[in-house]
Amino acid sequence: MDTTSFPEDLITAQHEWYDVDEQLSAAGERERRLRSRLQELSLYIAGHPYWETRATAGVAARIALKRSVRESRGM
Structure with a gap:
């Protein structure tokens, strides 16, 4: 699949999803938020x-x- 066909807001949301997921795995009191x-x-x-x-x-x-965003993040 051509990764350039994804809308920018969808790519941005997937990037943020990975950011929040990484933060959550290391979170303490911020976990619920x-x-x-x-x-x-x-x-x-x-x-x-x-x-x-x-x-x-x-x-x-x-x-x-997911693969496209992971690759762009070097994951």
């Missing part, structure tokens, strides 16, 4: 209009987004 933000980002990513088209509706496209 971080968990809430991670849930908000998960809902945003899952409910993004990009996924409503037939060409992008599959699991493979969602995995491609």
Whole structure:
């Protein structure tokens, strides 16, 4: 899948999802707030209009987004 076809806001949300996930794994008292933000980002990513088209509706496209963002982060 061509990674340049993802909307910028969707890529940004996936980046932030990884940031919050990393912070959450090291969090103490901030844990509840971080968990809430991670849930908000998960809902945003899952409910993004990009996924409503037939060409992008599959699991493979969602995995491609995650892979693309991970690679851009050097993960």
